[in-house]
Amino acid sequence: MRTDRILLQWMGASLLMASLSAEADTSFYWEKAPVTTLHPTMQYTSSWIGNSLAYPKWVQKDGNGLTVGPDGTCYATSGWDEAGKGIGFYKNGDDVGHCENIPSGGKGIAVDDQYIYACTSVPHKKDEPILFGIARWHLDGTKASSIPGAPVDRVGMSIVPFSSEEITGLACLEGKVYVADPAKNVIHVVDRETLGNDAPFPCANPYRIAFDHAGKLWVIHRDPNAPDGTLAPATVEQYDAAGHSTGKIITDVDGARALAMTPDNLLLVAGPHHQVLKYNIGGATPVLSGTLGIKDGIYAETP
Numbered sequence: 001m002r003t004d005r006i007l008l009q010w011m012g013a014s015l016l017m018a019s020l021s022a023e024a025d026t027s028f029y030w031e032k033a034p035v036t037t038l039h040p041t042m043q044y045t046s047s048w049i050g051n052s053l054a055y056p057k058w059v060q061k062d063g064n065g066l067t068v069g070p071d072g073t074c075y076a077t078s079g080w081d082e083a084g085k086g087i088g089f090y091k092n093g094d095d096v097g098h099c100e101n102i103p104s105g106g107k108g109i110a111v112d113d114q115y116i117y118a119c120t121s122v123p124h125k126k127d128e129p130i131l132f133g134i135a136r137w138h139l140d141g142t143k144a145s146s147i148p149g150a151p152v153d154r155v156g157m158s159i160v161p162f163s164s165e166e167i168t169g170l171a172c173l174e175g176k177v178y179v180a181d182p183a184k185n186v187i188h189v190v191d192r193e194t195l196g197n198d199a200p201f202p203c204a205n206p207y208r209i210a211f212d213h214a215g216k217l218w219v220i221h222r223d224p225n226a227p228d229g230t231l232a233p234a235t236v237e238q239y240d241a242a243g244h245s246t247g248k249i250i251t252d253v254d255g256a257r258a259l260a261m262t263p264d265n266l267l268l269v270a271g272p273h274h275q276v277l278k279y280n281i282g283g284a285t286p287v288l289s290g291t292l293g294i295k296d297g298i299y300a301e302t303p
Contacts, residue, residue, distance in 0.1 A: 057095035060085040065109040077105030077118050087118055099141045101157045108170035115144055115192060117177055119167040122151050122159050133161040134179060147195055160195040162188055168224050169209040173241055180206035182224045201243025210259040215241055218267060220256050231255040236269055250286050274299060
């Protein structure tokens with residue numbers, strides 16, 4: 001009991017001292033150092049980094065590849081999305097869908113009037129080497145019919161293998177799918193219904209690929225293992241649909257990472273110096289006709 005009384009007396013004394021100390025400190029603080037003096041008013045704006053939409057809509061965590069359909073729908077593939085959106089569809093600033101049964105996509109994605117095609121890894125057992133191939137979906141995101149003989153993942157998705165290393169680009173033309181395979185230094189050409197009947201042609205270090213409106217294939221030649229964000233040596237070359245070079249080559253594009261075509265058939269090359277370069281490809285030699293953004297982008301001396 002004596003110990004309890006001593007403890008209670010000590011606690012009471014401590015609280016009293018704390019109260020007196022707080023009053024003294026508060027009085028001294030406000031007299032000697034007003035908050036407005038220490039921290040003058042600042043002009044600022046707030047912004048948030050995060051998802052633009054709310055569940056059940058969401059933007060996947062990153063984008064490794066992007067293609068645009070004839071109606072303006074953007075199809076983006078992600079290396080991984082925790083919520084399972086390996087491939088998402090976006091239009092007019094809104095999430096309009098995604099491919100089912102794919103939590104992880106790859107670097108290449110393409111779309112035609114019937115299917116969506118994307119690179120992904122092939123199902124394998126624990127001690128087996130990983131292979132890479134492509135899968136396909138209907139335009140509404142549901143899985144397409146199974147392909148006889150192709151490996152099937154745990155949810156019944158057919159994935160046709162092509163390479164021991166990652167596929168880096170896809171493009172479509174007239175019922176054919178073109179598959180960039182840097183491990184073999186070829187571009188595969190397969191039938192869209194079977195993803196078979198392969199007729200590959202040689203192509204050194206193919207990376208991203210895209211068709212122009214005249215049916216010519218443009219290819220970035222680049223080391224697929226070069227670090228992102230670097231000015232890795234690169235060229236862009238035009239081929240006909242049969243895989244023969246037309247002789248049109250762009251050489252001043254180190255760091256190139258993506259290709260696209262404008263409605264008026266300008267070739268867009270993204271990557272060099274954090275810009276998008278616009279090329280007029282109508283003549284015998286591609287001509288730089290403009291840029292999107294300034295050289296070096298946000299890393300420029302005056303961004």
